[in-house]
Amino acid sequence: MSIEFCIIHLLFLRIVRTVKYNDVSVKQSLTRIDLYFILLLFLLVHMVTQYTFRIFLFGLILLNIIMYFYFWLDAFLYRLFTVELGVGGIDVVFSNLWHEIVYMERTILFLKTNRTFIIFPLLVFLYNLSLLILNSFDQILLTVFIIIPYLLCTIIAYPIKFPIIAENGRGLIEDFLYSRYPNIPNGFCPRNEHYHLFDAYNDDKIPSKSPIV
DSSP: OHHHHHHHHHHHHHHHHHHHTTTOGGGSSEEHHHHHHHHHHHHHHHHHHHHSOHHHHHHHHHHHHHHHHHHHHHHHHHHHHOOOOOTTOOSOOHHHHHHHHTTSHHHHHHHHHOHHHHTHHHHHHHHHHHHHHSOHHHHHHHIIIIIHHHHHHHHHHSOOOSOSEESSSOOHHHHHHSOOOOOOOTTOOOOGGGGGGGHHHHTTTSOSSOSOO
16 A cells, blocks of 8 residues: 555646646646655555544544645636645635636636646545545556546646656645735736735735725
């Protein structure tokens, strides 16, 4: 299970990075931080499975599923709006956001060109759920007949770029944990209704009144 678990989760992270940074090939490579994250995740699952109650494994698997869904949504939004999610989240109502973007031409084009990525949360859910409720033989069947064919499809859809592991750069996990603020030029004036978005970033740099109406 150890090698299989690590490889599958590394490929999960690769899918997200490849789709999110589609236009920046140098950022599609995994980083050492991504590798450390997978190793930590494996150790946690192994320890919980071996030494604690099953309810803790259920909680860990649930958090893992939620995290990957968050990564999936982050990549989706980044490709459409260059908006990044993170630990702090963004100030939106997801139902309203989905209603606004689902009819956009850019959204339709993204969905047409990334069909494999659309079902990514479902595959993550199935694989993690199998660790909780299936026996070893059934897990192997699920992996061989569903997970591996899907991962092969993603490699065809999103060819592996080299280097596979980058020496420098931020990992997908780092982008999730630490906010990356934009480089706002001097004299930039946001619309009045958008001004509150800049308060936490650079309150003394952004004028309180905007000439843009």
